[in-house]
Amino acid sequence: MPRSAVRVGSPFTGLAPVFMKELSDHLSSMRMMVLTLFVIVFGALPVGFALQDLRNVVVSDPYLFLRIFTVTPERVGLSFIVALNFIIPLMAIGLGFDSVNSEFNRRTLSRVLSQPIYRDALLLGKFLGGLTTLAVALVALWLIVLGAGLLLLGLPPRGVEVARGIGFLVVAIAYGGVWLAVAMLFSVIFRSTATSALCALGLWLFFFILWPMIASAITIGFAPAQVTSIDQYVAIQELGLALQRLSPGTLFSEAVVGLLNPETRTLGFMLPMQMRGAIPEAPLPLDQSLILIWPQLTGLVAGMIVVFAVAYVVFQREEVRA
Amino acid sequence: MADNVIEARGLLKTYGSQRAVDAIDLDIQRGEIFGLLGPNGAGKTTTILMMLGLTEISGGTVQVLGFNPVREPLEVKRRVGYLPDAVGFYDHLTAHENLAYTARLLAIPRSQSGRRIMEALESVKLADVAGKRVATFSRGMRQRLGIAEIVMKQAEVAILDEPTSGLDPHATFELLEMIRGLKRAGVAVLLSSHLLDRVQSVCDRVALFNKGKIALMGTVVQLANQVLGAGHPFLVEAQGADIAGALRGIEGVQTVVPEGEGGWRVMADRDVRAAAAQRIVSVGGSLTRLADLQPSLEEVYTRYFQEARHAA
Numbered sequence: 001m002p003r004s005a006v007r008v009g010s011p012f013t014g015l016a017p018v019f020m021k022e023l024s025d026h027l028s029s030m031r032m033m034v035l036t037l038f039v040i041v042f043g044a045l046p047v048g049f050a051l052q053d054l055r056n057v058v059v060s061d062p063y064l065f066l067r068i069f070t071v072t073p074e075r076v077g078l079s080f081i082v083a084l085n086f087i088i089p090l091m092a093i094g095l096g097f098d099s100v101n102s103e104f105n106r107r108t109l110s111r112v113l114s115q116p117i118y119r120d121a122l123l124l125g126k127f128l129g130g131l132t133t134l135a136v137a138l139v140a141l142w143l144i145v146l147g148a149g150l151l152l153l154g155l156p157p158r159g160v161e162v163a164r165g166i167g168f169l170v171v172a173i174a175y176g177g178v179w180l181a182v183a184m185l186f187s188v189i190f191r192s193t194a195t196s197a198l199c200a201l202g203l204w205l206f207f208f209i210l211w212p213m214i215a216s217a218i219t220i221g222f223a224p225a226q227v228t229s230i231d232q233y234v235a236i237q238e239l240g241l242a243l244q245r246l247s248p249g250t251l252f253s254e255a256v257v258g259l260l261n262p263e264t265r266t267l268g269f270m271l272p273m274q275m276r277g278a279i280p281e282a283p284l285p286l287d288q289s290l291i292l293i294w295p296q297l298t299g300l301v302a303g304m305i306v307v308f309a310v311a312y313v314v315f316q317r318e319e320v321r322a
Numbered sequence: 323m324a325d326n327v328i329e330a331r332g333l334l335k336t337y338g339s340q341r342a343v344d345a346i347d348l349d350i351q352r353g354e355i356f357g358l359l360g361p362n363g364a365g366k367t368t369t370i371l372m373m374l375g376l377t378e379i380s381g382g383t384v385q386v387l388g389f390n391p392v393r394e395p396l397e398v399k400r401r402v403g404y405l406p407d408a409v410g411f412y413d414h415l416t417a418h419e420n421l422a423y424t425a426r427l428l429a430i431p432r433s434q435s436g437r438r439i440m441e442a443l444e445s446v447k448l449a450d451v452a453g454k455r456v457a458t459f460s461r462g463m464r465q466r467l468g469i470a471e472i473v474m475k476q477a478e479v480a481i482l483d484e485p486t487s488g489l490d491p492h493a494t495f496e497l498l499e500m501i502r503g504l505k506r507a508g509v510a511v512l513l514s515s516h517l518l519d520r521v522q523s524v525c526d527r528v529a530l531f532n533k534g535k536i537a538l539m540g541t542v543v544q545l546a547n548q549v550l551g552a553g554h555p556f557l558v559e560a561q562g563a564d565i566a567g568a569l570r571g572i573e574g575v576q577t578v579v580p581e582g583e584g585g586w587r588v589m590a591d592r593d594v595r596a597a598a599a600q601r602i603v604s605v606g607g608s609l610t611r612l613a614d615l616q617p618s619l620e621e622v623y624t625r626y627f628q629e630a631r632h633a634a
Contacts, residue, residue, distance in 0.1 A: 009396035017426035025414075107410030111468070114374055114404035115427040116396040320376045321367055 007118070014117030015125050022129025026095060032133065035091050039141055042087050046080045047145050049073030051152045063283065065157040066164060066260045068149050080145070081256045085249050086208060088172060089179040091137065093200040095130040096183030098193040100315065105193070110320045123315050127184060127308060134176040135169075142169055160286055167259045167290065174300040175252040179204070181307035188315045207247040215243035230271070237269040245296075248303055255296035258289055267292060325352045327387055327479050327510045328373060334381030335368050335534075342368045344534035345382060350479075350512055355505050357521045358514040359623065360531030366514040367407065369531075370481050373512075374404055387478060400428070403472030403509075407483040409464055413457035417448055417467055420456055424471055442474035443467075446500055462493030469500050472509075480504050482513040486520050498524050522619040530623065532630060538622075546617030549626050554593050559585045559611035560602050568605045572597050587615075 026032055050071045054064065061067065072079040100123070103109040113119065142165065150156060157165070182203060186196035219240035227233050244250045254267045262283030265275075284292070328350040335343040343365040350356045358366045371377040373386055375395030383390070389397045411420045418439055425435040443449045446466040456464065465485060472480045485501065486494045494517070501524055504511055515521045521528065522542055530538040530545065538545050553576065558569065561584055569578045574590045575598075581587040588598065595612055602609045 006393060008394045013396060014427045014429075017423065020426075021423055025412075029414075106413070107406065107408055108412060110371075110376065110406040111404065111409055111411075111471075112427070113376055114399055114402075114406070115424055116400040116429075117427055118396070321371060 009116075009118070011118045011120035012124070013121060014115065015121040015128075018117070018122055018125025019129050019132075022099075022126050023132055026129060026133040027136070031094060032137075035094050036137065039087055039091065039137060042083045043080060043141050043145070046073060046076050046078050046083050047148060049076045050080065051148060054153060062158075063161060063262055064153065064155070065149055065161045066262070068145060068153075069165075069168070070257070070260050081253065081260065084172060084256075085253055086204075088134075088138075088176045088252075089204045089208075089249070092130070092134060092176045092179035093183040093197065093204060095133055096127075096180045097187055097197040097200050099126045099130065099184050100187040101191050101193050101196060102187075104191060113320060119315055120312070123184070123188075123312055127180065130180050130184070131173065131177050134180065135173045138169060138172050138176070163286055164259050164262070164289070167286075167293075168256055171252060171255045171259065171293070171297055171300065174297060174304060175248060177304040178248045178300055178307065181304050181311060185307055185311035185314070188311045188318065207249055211247045212244065215240060215246075218243055234269065234271070241268060245299070248300060251296045251299050251303075255293040255300070258293035258296070262286075262289060264289070264292065267296065326350060327352050328384070328512065330369075330373070330382065330384040332382030333369065333372060333379065333384050335365070335372060335377070336380045341534050343372070346534075346536050348529065348536065348539075350510055352510050353505065353508055354526040355501065355511040355513065355524050357525035357528035358512065358531060359516065359518065359521065359528055359619070360514075360537075361516065361627070364531035365534040366531055367483055370404075370483055370512070370514065373481065374399060374402060401478045403475050403477030403480045405465070405468040405472065405480070405482045405485055407487070409468040411456040411459075411464060411467060414455065416453050416455050417443065417459070417470075418452040420467065421471060421474055425474065428475060430474075438474050438476075439470075442470040445473050445503065446470045447496075460493075462489050462497065465489065465493075465497055466500065469497070469504070472504070473507075477509060479510045479512065482511065484515055485513055486515060486517050494520055518619040518623055528619065530626060532627070537626060537630070542619050542622070543617060545619070545622050549622045549629075550617055551589075553589050553591055555587065555589050555615040555617075556595055556598075557581065557585060557587055557611065557613045557615055558598060558602070558609070560607045560609045563602075563605045563607040565602060565605075565607050568601050568607065569598060572601055585611075 047068060050068050050073045053071060053073050054067055057064075069080045072082075103112065112122065146157065146165070183196070183200045186199045187193070190196040190199065219236060222239060223236045224232065227236070245254075258264045258267055263281055265278060265284065326349045328348065330346060330348040332345045332347065333343055334341070334345050346369065348369075358369065360366055368377065372379050373384055373391060375391030375398055379392055386398045387401050391398045412423070415423070421439045421442065422435060425439060430438060440449060440452065443452050446469050448463065448466055448470060451459070451463070456467070459467065482501065486497055489497060498520060501511055501513065513521070513525070525542070527539070527541055528545065529536045538548060540548070558565065566578050566580070566586055569575055569586060569588055572590075572594050574592050574594045575588055576591060577589045579587045595614065599609055599612055
């Protein structure tokens with residue numbers, strides 16, 4: 001085997017047909033309808049209430065449009081971006097948890113792989129198909145929110161607000177990509193679709209509910225009994241933050257806050273003296289906000305690539321036969 | 323090399339210390355139907371997967387149509403049609419859509435694919451259900467759709483893994499007819515099976531797998547001679563008198579074994595049926611049946627594995 005391990009032919013042969021088939025399967029599936037319903041219920045509710053609240057606001061706010069996304073309505077207690085923080089993983093898991101093992105269980109895998117196509121193209125095509133489906137759903141949701149804002153607030157968004165909104169979409173898609181890759185990894189590892197769904201959802205719950213607690217517990221554990229200097233205090237805070245940021249949800253919400261709340265000056269820890277000279281409540285320009293969230297976005301994309309790479313390696317080694 | 327579509331030399335597949343396929347040599351010629359026979363777990367499917375480059379090769383070489391499936395799997399898979407054991411299709415798509423997906427994977431130009439799909443579906447008598455979802459298809463129809471895929475692909479070699487397992491006799495008959503059709507179209511067919519009498523009727527040559535090794539290889543008659551011994555077996559059914567004794571007295575008869583009620587299985591070194599009939603009548607017996615026994619693959623198979631077990 002090793003002496004002739006070099007394969008001939010492009011690994012992307014057949015990528016386009018796989019991608020197109022996955023996309024059309026997803027878009028026409030019952031599951032997509034359920035997910036859409038889900039998104040509408042969980043997305044529209046906060047947006048609807050937020051809009052009602054915002055209509056009563058009289059102060060002039062240059063970023064009124066972005067508030068639709070970030071404001072926490074009094075009656076729901078859930079802002080649109082917080083809702084998305086848990087809807088997006090659920091959608092991604094819903095789209096990816098059975099992508100490979102269902103092919104195996106339907107016994108289509110060996111037949112498809114006996115066509116002139118590498119496994120690379122099959123996995124990548126499935127991933128891109130799922131990601132595009134997710135992107136389509138998110139863009140649709142985004143447009144709906146924008147439309148509702150136009151109708152109910154009666155004023156058009158400014159260019160910079162649209163630009164920040166588009167940045168938000170990119171971050172949301174990258175966040176979805178991480179969870180799609182996770183779901184696909186489990187679909188490659190487990191032959192049973194139920195097991196892979198359970199594992200993906202379990203990991204999601206872990207990061208959503210348990211991880212913040214565990215992270216703070218670890219931070220407290222590392223902290224000295226008595227904090228004697230500011231440096232020490234900063235170090236502890238930064239450790240806590242670094243642990244929190246292992247969760248993709250943290251990266252997503254930080255990046256989104258940085259984009260949609262132009263007043264955000266830092267996503268990390270900042271001492272009062274570092275704020276000296278800053279004009280409070282003054283919005284940052286778009287490029288500065290982008291620089292601010294760049295590490296978060298890069299982190300999400302890198303996470304997506306790493307998880308996908310693991311899934312790829314596992315899939316390459318898998319036996320095709322039952 | 324000239325007319326071999328598949329050449330395996332010392333082909334080896336190991337899982338840990340276990341040898342699933344143990345250094346086999348195999349040649350498949352252009353235009354023949356070759357049967358891989360053997361019990362489950364003997365290494366048939368693994369051999370097939372190695373030929374397609376779908377599983378790694380632990381040792382030895384295999385050439386399919388002059389290509390190395392390890393290095394050039396795309397070239398191999400472009401020219402070889404594969405019907406896996408219990409083939410699956412996308413249930414939510416129609417027969418036509420399923421083949422259209424394969425056609426796109428094969429990069430068949432759109433202008434040709436519609437015609438080629440319909441021709442393939444017609445050749446397996448599925449044209450009238452082309453627009454039906456595969457979810458409604460029976461097992462036999464799915465297997466035929468698998469054959470249609472190979473026809474559409476215009477494959478030079480067709481590899482069929484257990485094509486007839488789980489089919490009713492009529493569906494089996496139809497499927498074997500289609501396999502013969504592939505051969506008539508110049509396609510070399512490699513099929514694996516444990517349904518021996520069915521395989522016997524279509525295969526030009528067979529290889530008998532046992533524990534990862536090819537135990538026997540050749541035509542059915544060659545195998546029969548090898549395992550059952552050269553000779554003319556025939557079956558006698560008669561009543562009255564000492565039939566067995568009378569049969570043993572005939573020159574050339576080697577063994578007489580009782581088989582069923584009033585029946586004997588006779589093995590002779592030449593055709594002695596006329597003499598046997600004469601003898602039975604002359605000793606006062608009433609002859610009810612005298613049948614020449616064609617060597618059946620099933621017999622070869624059963625006998626071989628009995629002997630293999632005894633030897634073990």
